[in-house]
Amino acid sequence: MPLKVVNVAIVGTGVVGSSFLEQILNVKSSYVKFNVVAILKNKSHLISKDYSSLPITAVNWASYIASNASEGSLTPAALIEFLKKDKTPAILVDNTSNAEWAYAYPEFVSNGVSIATPNKKAFSSDLNLWEKLFSGNPDHGLVYHEATVGAGLPVVNFLKEIIETGDEVEKIEGIFSGSLSYIFNTYSSDDIKFSEIVAKAKELGYTEPDPRDDLSGMDVARKVTILARIAGLKIESTSAFPINSFVPGKLSEIPTSEEFMKKLPEHDEEIKQLKEEAAQSGEVLRFVGSIDVKQNKVSVGIQRYSNSHPFASLKGSDNVVSIKTKRYQNPVIIQGAGAGADVTAAGVLSDVVKIAQRL
Ligand SMILES: NC(=O)C1=CN([C@@H]2O[C@H](COP(=O)(O)OP(=O)(O)OC[C@H]3O[C@@H](n4cnc5c(N)ncnc54)[C@H](OP(=O)(O)O)[C@@H]3O)[C@@H](O)[C@H]2O)C=CC1
Numbered sequence: 001m002p003l004k005v006v007n008v009a010i011v012g013t014g015v016v017g018s019s020f021l022e023q024i025l026n027v028k029s030s031y032v033k034f035n036v037v038a039i040l041k042n043k044s045h046l047i048s049k050d051y052s053s054l055p056i057t058a059v060n061w062a063s064y065i066a067s068n069a070s071e072g073s074l075t076p077a078a079l080i081e082f083l084k085k086d087k088t089p090a091i092l093v094d095n096t097s098n099a100e101w102a103y104a105y106p107e108f109v110s111n112g113v114s115i116a117t118p119n120k121k122a123f124s125s126d127l128n129l130w131e132k133l134f135s136g137n138p139d140h141g142l143v144y145h146e147a148t149v150g151a152g153l154p155v156v157n158f159l160k161e162i163i164e165t166g167d168e169v170e171k172i173e174g175i176f177s178g179s180l181s182y183i184f185n186t187y188s189s190d191d192i193k194f195s196e197i198v199a200k201a202k203e204l205g206y207t208e209p210d211p212r213d214d215l216s217g218m219d220v221a222r223k224v225t226i227l228a229r230i231a232g233l234k235i236e237s238t239s240a241f242p243i244n245s246f247v248p249g250k251l252s253e254i255p256t257s258e259e260f261m262k263k264l265p266e267h268d269e270e271i272k273q274l275k276e277e278a279a280q281s282g283e284v285l286r287f288v289g290s291i292d293v294k295q296n297k298v299s300v301g302i303q304r305y306s307n308s309h310p311f312a313s314l315k316g317s318d319n320v321v322s323i324k325t326k327r328y329q330n331p332v333i334i335q336g337a338g339a340g341a342d343v344t345a346a347g348v349l350s351d352v353v354k355i356a357q358r359l
């Protein structure tokens with residue numbers, strides 16, 4: 001049987017994008033050949049004029065881009081035009097956290113381009129956008145976003161599959177932030193300053209490009225919105241429910257994430273107090289999200305758990321997700337690394353493979 005050929009356009013070569021490139025360039029499949037035909041960064045891009053795969057390997061791609069990329073990025077519309085000119089089916093892999101790309105997904109999809117992405121913005125903003133992306137139009141491209149919740153852990157596709165087979169979600173709760181998990185796990189057990197752990201989480205690639213997206217609870221709110229929508233709740237946006245922020249008041253207005261990181265040490269003492277108050281009662285701090293489908297209730301925030309609670313004993317950047325459904329009255333528990341380059345990129349690549357199987 002001849003190999004199926006699929007064109008892949010990749011936007012973003014940061015923490016997740018770099019690992020994704022290494023992984024896709026190492027795929028050796030007996031039924032599909034991925035042609036990486038475009039790589040876009042913020043201020044530069046590289047495209048294959050004849051739609052053959054760019055001459056890059058898992059080892060040399062970064063230096064090849066540095067020496068051969070053209071200045072300026074492409075707009076979403078220009079990328080759609082480029083992909084449409086070839087009759088080979090195409091997948092957009094958006095490895096950014098950019099809203100402009102996220103809002104352009106309906107254009108890609110209606111032009112037959114499929115999407116695999118860890119970017120949560122399209123799935124957690126306007127409900128209209130969500131409905132457009134999952135309209136079920138057979139002429140549209142497919143949309144997969146496993147890595148938007150729990151990084152590579154099988155949460156999103158698992159939920160969609162059990163619902164498709166007739167199950168009904170009753171309750172989902174858990175720890176959905178890899179960076180906050182890492183920060184609070186380390187903070188509870190080690191004698192280290194809060195600002196130092198946040199810097200370490202950023203260095204390890206666990207945080208969002210601006211760590212305030214994590215500390216403010218917004219990243220968890222986005223994930224909870226996505227899960228609630230999959231479970232059938234019509235959540236209009238992340239402003240539909242209260243979010244308990246962990247960003248010290250004054251620091252939320254600071255324009256850049258670099259300045260925020262410089263100022264954070266000034267607040268180490270006030271955060272230490274919270275930790276000590278919890279420790280005096282034999283408890284630890286954890287940032288949790290919860291969706292009660294029957295009660296139509298969603299919440300996100302810091303809670304205190306006793307040292308014996310399963311949420312208290314998580315390690316590293318682990319997420320834990322508990323899913324109670326009509327069929328699984330004893331909840332399904334999914335646990336493991338919920339952030340980091342390799343696990344997230346693997347989640348995106350597994351979506352690319354799933355799309356290729358269906359094209
Ligand atoms: N890190 C993790 O553990 C996880 C991340 N995610 C999601 O993955 C996505 C990427 O995160 P991460 O890799 O950490 O982010 P980074 O900031 O490391 O990388 C972002 C990349 O996107 C590029 N980029 C940004 N804006 C544009 C634009 N307008 N046009 C073209 N390229 C652009 C940047 O280009 P340039 O290099 O030129 O600056 C950079 O290469 C985010 O949506 C995040 O929420 C999801 C799960 C886990």
Ligand SMILES: N[C@@H](CC=O)C(=O)O
Nearest residue numbers: 177178179206207208
């Ligand atoms: N910043 C996020 C990365 C994955 O979505 C997190 O901390 O979980």
Ligand code: NA
Nearest residue numbers: 146149151153
């Ligand atoms: Na996932």
